[in-house]
Amino acid sequence: MAVSSAAILDRQRDRESAARSYARHLPIVPVRAEGMTIYGADGRAYLDCLSGAGVLALGHNHPVAVAAIRRVLDSGAPLHVLDLATPIKDEFTETLLGILPPDLAKDARIHFCGPSGADAVEAAIKLARTSKANTGLIAFTGAYHGMTAGALAATGNTAVRTPARVNDAGVTRLPYPQSYRCPYGVGGAEGTRIAVEQLRRLLRDPGSGLTPPAAIIVEPVQGEGGVIPAPDEWLRALRAESAAYGIPLVADEVQTGLGRTGELWGVDHAGVTPDVIVLSKAIGGGLPLAVIAYRSSLDVWAEGAHTGTFRGQQLAMAAGTATIRYVMENDLTTHARKLGEQIRTGFAEAARELPAIGEVRGRGLMLGVELVEPDGAPDALGARPGAPELAHAVRAAALSRGVLVELGGRQGSVLRLLPPLTITDLEAEQVVSTLIDSIAEASGLSGAERALAGARS
Numbered sequence: 001m002a003v004s005s006a007a008i009l010d011r012q013r014d015r016e017s018a019a020r021s022y023a024r025h026l027p028i029v030p031v032r033a034e035g036m037t038i039y040g041a042d043g044r045a046y047l048d049c050l051s052g053a054g055v056l057a058l059g060h061n062h063p064v065a066v067a068a069i070r071r072v073l074d075s076g077a078p079l080h081v082l083d084l085a086t087p088i089k090d091e092f093t094e095t096l097l098g099i100l101p102p103d104l105a106k107d108a109r110i111h112f113c114g115p116s117g118a119d120a121v122e123a124a125i126k127l128a129r130t131s132k133a134n135t136g137l138i139a140f141t142g143a144y145h146g147m148t149a150g151a152l153a154a155t156g157n158t159a160v161r162t163p164a165r166v167n168d169a170g171v172t173r174l175p176y177p178q179s180y181r182c183p184y185g186v187g188g189a190e191g192t193r194i195a196v197e198q199l200r201r202l203l204r205d206p207g208s209g210l211t212p213p214a215a216i217i218v219e220p221v222q223g224e225g226g227v228i229p230a231p232d233e234w235l236r237a238l239r240a241e242s243a244a245y246g247i248p249l250v251a252d253e254v255q256t257g258l259g260r261t262g263e264l265w266g267v268d269h270a271g272v273t274p275d276v277i278v279l280s281k282a283i284g285g286g287l288p289l290a291v292i293a294y295r296s297s298l299d300v301w302a303e304g305a306h307t308g309t310f311r312g313q314q315l316a317m318a319a320g321t322a323t324i325r326y327v328m329e330n331d332l333t334t335h336a337r338k339l340g341e342q343i344r345t346g347f348a349e350a351a352r353e354l355p356a357i358g359e360v361r362g363r364g365l366m367l368g369v370e371l372v373e374p375d376g377a378p379d380a381l382g383a384r385p386g387a388p389e390l391a392h393a394v395r396a397a398a399l400s401r402g403v404l405v406e407l408g409g410r411q412g413s414v415l416r417l418l419p420p421l422t423i424t425d426l427e428a429e430q431v432v433s434t435l436i437d438s439i440a441e442a443s444g445l446s447g448a449e450r451a452l453a454g455a456r457s
Contacts, residue, residue, distance in 0.1 A: 003041040005029040022050075025395060026404055033060030036420050036427050038404070047431055049405045049417045054223075054255045054366075057282035057323055057332075059420035065285040068322035069315050081312040083112060092317035095324050096283070099264060100293055103273040109299045114308030115288030115316070117254035117280030118146025121217075123306045124276045124292050125150045128215035128248045130305065131298040136213035138247075140176040141183065142225030142410070145217065145252055154217050156225065172210055174199060178228045180359045180370065180383050181410075187381045189233075196237040203245055215276070216242050217250040220266025226409030227361055227368025227416055229261075235270035248275040248298060254290075255366070258282040259327050259421055262337030262364030269363065285319025332421040336364035339428050343367055343417065346432035354436070356443045358384060367417040370409060371439070386413035390442055397438035403431055 008029050016023070029041040036059050038046045051059065058065060072079075077088060089112075097105050111127070113120040129135055137154055144160075145151040152161045153168040156176075161168065175183035177195040184194045202208045216238060222228040242249040251274035256266030260282065263269055267277075275298065280290035288310070327333070344360050347369050351357035358372035371391045372384035391413045398405050408416045415435065419427070 003029065003031060005041040008041070022406070025392075025406075026399060028399075028404075035059040035062070036423055044402060046399075047403045047419075047427060047434075049403060049419050049431060051418050051420050052286070053281065053406075054260060054418045055281045055284070056286050057258055057260070057421050058285070058326060059422050060286075062286075062323075062326070062422070064322045064326045065319040068285065068318040069287075072315055072318045077314060079314050080310075081314065082309070083307075083312055086312075086314060088314045088317050088321075089312070092321045095321045096279075096291070096293070099324060099328065100277065101265060101267070101273040104275075104277065104293060104295065107296050108293045109296050111292050111294070111306065112308075112311040113290040113292065113306070115280075115284075115290055115310050115313060116146070117252075117278065117290055118148045118151045119308060120254065120278045120280050120290035120292050121145045121151040121154070121252060122148050124217070124250045124252075124278050124294070125154070125215065126306055127276065127292065127294060127298055127301065128250065131300045132212075132214045132246075132248065134212050134214040136170045136172065136211045138172050138174060138213050138216040140174055140218060140222075142176045142222050142228065143217075143219060143252075144222070144224035145219075146254075170211070172202070172213065174202070176222060176225070176228065177231055177234050180361070180381070181379075182381060185380055192231040192234050195231075195234055199237065199241055203241055212245070213247055215248045215250045217252060219252045220256050220269070221261055221363055221366055223255045223366065223416070223418075224408050226370065226414045227366060229361065229363050230266075230270070232270035235267065235272050239270075239272045239274075242275075248294075250274060250276040250278065252278045254278055254280045255418075258324065259333040259336050260364055260366050260418075261362075262333055262340055264333055266363070282323065283320045284313070284316040285321075285323035287313065287316035287319050289313055289316035289320055327421065333364070336421050339423055339425070340364040340367060342425070343428050343432055346429075347436070350432075350436045350439075354439055354443065354445075356387065356390060356439055358386075362417075365417070365419055365421060365423065368408065369415040369417075369435070369439075371413050371415065374443070386411040388413045391415060393442035394435070394438045397441050398435055401434045401438060403434045403438075405435065 030038045031041050032039040113123045139154040141156045143156040145154045152166040179187045182191040184191050276294040347360040355374035358370040371387045373387045376385040378384050388411045408414045
């Protein structure tokens with residue numbers, strides 16, 4: 001039976017809420033998908049650089065995840081069990097504990113949350129507040145932790161927080177260091193040094209006004225904030241200072257976890273072990289699943305202190321176990337590191353001919369290309385103003401060429417790439433060449449100039 005893309009899109013527009021987002025800018029109707037490729041009802045194939053916002057570590061319908069789901073369905077096992085123990089959950093828990101940072105795994109407790117990363121963030125915040133008997137949080141500019149109340153309070157983006165009227169009282173927000181748009185105006189190692197010193201003085205100064213916080217929550221790489229990796233030295237300082245003052249360090253690894261950054265966990269780049277690690281997206285093998293793993297000393301919850309109807313998702317646990325094992329057995333962390341470097345190099349070389357590319361950054365296969373106004377006045381560090389309109393045009397041009405990519409960053413001027421960890425060399429080359437051509441076209445370059453930019457990559 002033929003499927004009419006236009007009719008489905010029209011009905012979606014008429015029936016679904018004004019809050020829909022991806023569907024507005026990527027008006028396709030997927031009917032089939034395999035690996036990195038989505039096949040639309042329009043008969044076209046698209047390379048998917050979203051992977052469900054990082055959910056699909058192995059891409060669409062990977063055989064090991066599909067087989068794991070089918071085994072559960074064929075076995076007659078219950079699909080919904082609240083928080084009852086099952087062989088499927090036991091196997092998932094054992095597998096997850098086996099890959100956590102060793103210093104955490106040896107003493108960890110696992111709490112299954114509702115199916116979203118936001119609920120896991122809520123659970124982590126609630127756990128810290130309960131165990132420390134404090135309510136305050138230290139969070140960071142540019143952060144994104146989810147759309148529920150506690151997660152929004154810790155989120156730095158006022159555009160999503162303000163309409164919900166979320167009270168962020170008790171949240172102390174510090175700058176998240178970066179070089180390209182350094183919050184201190186100095187960049188590089190000096191910016192990191194100042195960020196470390198600011199944290200130390202805040203905690204040590206009795207006149208700082210800081211009420212002892214329940215936790216420090218941080219993303220090892222900010223995703224929605226513009227794909228900004230945390231400096232390793234700064235993360236190590238967060239760990240040292242939080243330990244010195246008995247403040248739990250919460251690592252939000254919802255998007256960075258399970259090999260995405262070229263290490264198993266985002267904190268591994270800095271050699272840091274958090275007290276709480278928040279996990280979702282990839283660990284469910286493409287299905288909804290969210291957990292927190294934390295030190296047993298924090299496990300002071302009363303019975304039923306944090307519950308959720310769908311925290312016993314058996315299909316997701318089975319798919320998650322299969323996905324974790326595949327990532328480990330096939331060393332996809334190394335593959336992510338290698339292909340990520342290949343993609344970054346392609347964009348960096350093209351930037352010589354494309355002044356609209358301000359910076360290429362990220363870790364592993366969590367990548368960002370910040371687009372800027374080529375003729376805009378640079379700031380003191382040489383960064384030109386972000387170009388959100390250009391970024392929108394590039395996204396549309398890429399879609400017309402069969403590549404799905406989303407935007408992020410402070411002004412929505414960063415092209416965000418989250419391809420599956422199984423991306424091939426050829427697919428990586430296609431993505432880079434397509435996006436470079438899209439940037440060149442949207443920038444108004446001539447055919448010859450576009451060809452030169454493509455050759456550079």
